[in-house]
Amino acid sequence: MDNDNTNLNEISELSEIAKIADIAGAPDSIDTGIDNSFSEVTVKGNDSDGNFNEVEVITDNAEGNFNEVKEDGSMSEDMPSSPNKPDPSWINTPTPQKPKKNNQTLLAIVIALGMVIVGLLIFLIVALFNKKDDNKTTNTNNTTNNTVIDVDGNANVNTDDITAELTPVEKREFNVSVKLGQYKGLEVDLEIPPVTDEDIEKEMEYFVESCKYQVDITDGRELKEGDTAVIDYVGTLDGVVFDGGSGTDYPLTLGSHTFISGFEEGLVGKKVGDSVSLDLTFPETYYNTDLAGKAVNFMVNITSAYEYAIPELTDELVAANTSFGSIEEYKAAAREEFAQYNAEYADSMMKDDLIMQVFESSEFTGELAEEIAYEEQSAIDYYDYMVQMQYGVDAETYFSYVYGFTTEEYKTFIHEQAEFQVKYTHVLDEIIKTENLTLTDEEKTGDEDQDLYALREKAENIIFDNAIVHEK
Numbered sequence: 001m002d003n004d005n006t007n008l009n010e011i012s013e014l015s016e017i018a019k020i021a022d023i024a025g026a027p028d029s030i031d032t033g034i035d036n037s038f039s040e041v042t043v044k045g046n047d048s049d050g051n052f053n054e055v056e057v058i059t060d061n062a063e064g065n066f067n068e069v070k071e072d073g074s075m076s077e078d079m080p081s082s083p084n085k086p087d088p089s090w091i092n093t094p095t096p097q098k099p100k101k102n103n104q105t106l107l108a109i110v111i112a113l114g115m116v117i118v119g120l121l122i123f124l125i126v127a128l129f130n131k132k133d134d135n136k137t138t139n140t141n142n143t144t145n146n147t148v149i150d151v152d153g154n155a156n157v158n159t160d161d162i163t164a165e166l167t168p169v170e171k172r173e174f175n176v177s178v179k180l181g182q183y184k185g186l187e188v189d190l191e192i193p194p195v196t197d198e199d200i201e202k203e204m205e206y207f208v209e210s211c212k213y214q215v216d217i218t219d220g221r222e223l224k225e226g227d228t229a230v231i232d233y234v235g236t237l238d239g240v241v242f243d244g245g246s247g248t249d250y251p252l253t254l255g256s257h258t259f260i261s262g263f264e265e266g267l268v269g270k271k272v273g274d275s276v277s278l279d280l281t282f283p284e285t286y287y288n289t290d291l292a293g294k295a296v297n298f299m300v301n302i303t304s305a306y307e308y309a310i311p312e313l314t315d316e317l318v319a320a321n322t323s324f325g326s327i328e329e330y331k332a333a334a335r336e337e338f339a340q341y342n343a344e345y346a347d348s349m350m351k352d353d354l355i356m357q358v359f360e361s362s363e364f365t366g367e368l369a370e371e372i373a374y375e376e377q378s379a380i381d382y383y384d385y386m387v388q389m390q391y392g393v394d395a396e397t398y399f400s401y402v403y404g405f406t407t408e409e410y411k412t413f414i415h416e417q418a419e420f421q422v423k424y425t426h427v428l429d430e431i432i433k434t435e436n437l438t439l440t441d442e443e444k445t446g447d448e449d450q451d452l453y454a455l456r457e458k459a460e461n462i463i464f465d466n467a468i469v470h471e472k
Helices: 013-024 104-130 197-210 315-321 327-361 368-391 395-402 407-434 448-465
Strands: 004-006 040-044 054-058 140-144 147-149 155-157 162-166 176-179 187-190 213-216 228-237 240-253 275-281 295-309 363-366 468-471
Touching: 176 407, 187 327, 197 315, 197 327, 240 295, 315 327, 327 407, 327 448, 363 368, 368 395, 368 407, 395 407, 407 448
Parallel strands: 187 468
Antiparallel strands: 004 155, 040 054, 140 162, 147 155, 176 363, 213 295, 228 240, 228 295, 275 295
16 A cells, blocks of 8 residues: 555544533543443445455454554554553543433433533634634635545555645624523432442453453464454455555454455464465445445465463452552442442433423523524534544544444434534523623633633533432
8 A cells, every 4th residue: 555554643533522521511521331331333444545344443452453442542553462551540431322212321321422512512613713814704724634544453644635624604693582491499310320249340351351462373273253363465356456455464353344244254264374365245335336346356364363361350460450459459449430430420410401401491582593503514514624634534424433323313413412502502691691690800811702601600500509409
């Protein structure tokens, strides 16, 4: 391949949302599941390189795949032959899940994620407005190397520059009025989930899994599912090598479904040193139309192979890889951390409930629909801009790859967050007027946006501080 490769430093430029999540009262921690279990998502090879594979991003290391997403979002190579020293933090951050019907927990997850996006929407509108020059609309062209996910699990920076455009929008004033309903004395339940023994045992499993290490396969045995074969391969279509179909020293975990159907299956039962010819056919629905439904051949050399061994959970393993001296000490600390997380999560859900009650009892009139549509389009434009610069695809495509959203779910997601943001802003501004809220000289920063944020935070606290909370 002619493109330069670099490690993927961030799985998404949109991780910036975590920094401004508290604008809308979102939880400080964006953990999205009480059981802290990891999930698996699939990111398909990008169209421009004609990659024939689907690159799986595994957020836990159970499968031993070639690319693992670390907590900072960067991608690591395979684990070394000696045990890794894991991060002793036990509160993991799984990939947000596509909502499932009739599932209260996942619904709550989506609400929490939505609060984060609300912060992003506020942030992006401010950013867009700041780009204006005396209310004159201009095109801003930012030329950057386009980072896309390549066959080897790294980020691939195209040598051809790609230009992403973000057109600043004129700030619009919408005539929206709010007749406040009840915002004081609202009743709400606060139910903090208990920490279970199962939670702690899962944490121990994750810890032991993180300490797994490679064992080279040198005994001449046949490869089986779960083994990782290091391969060189060349793909040809009608005898001609096609773009994205070749690689060297590629660690492929058999059974991971990383490559098209038949590829990994064709290596099961083979041995290190074998050369294998695979006659395969791309699926008719394959995203790259140049390859969809086409018969191809792959010549594969298995240069080496390895499997993973998982150590036994002992006090010595804990002491060597964490800041704790024993299993029991680790479990006690984990239980305390889980309890803190559960309390914060429950508090966030309670506040969401209160906000929705205010919405339901308030009356909105005027150009509400127009403002929501405006915010919705602004969000889409900003998402597209950020994702296009980073990955060379639009935001809808990115969300479908990473979160599994359909087109309709993506549009609904954006619309609901825009609606929430618009209503929330107007409700808080009306409370500021009703309560005659002001900032003291000490509270003022001199920055109009920051001062407005501080006032809205005061309005928000009036809702929360005057609520009648029923603890369960």
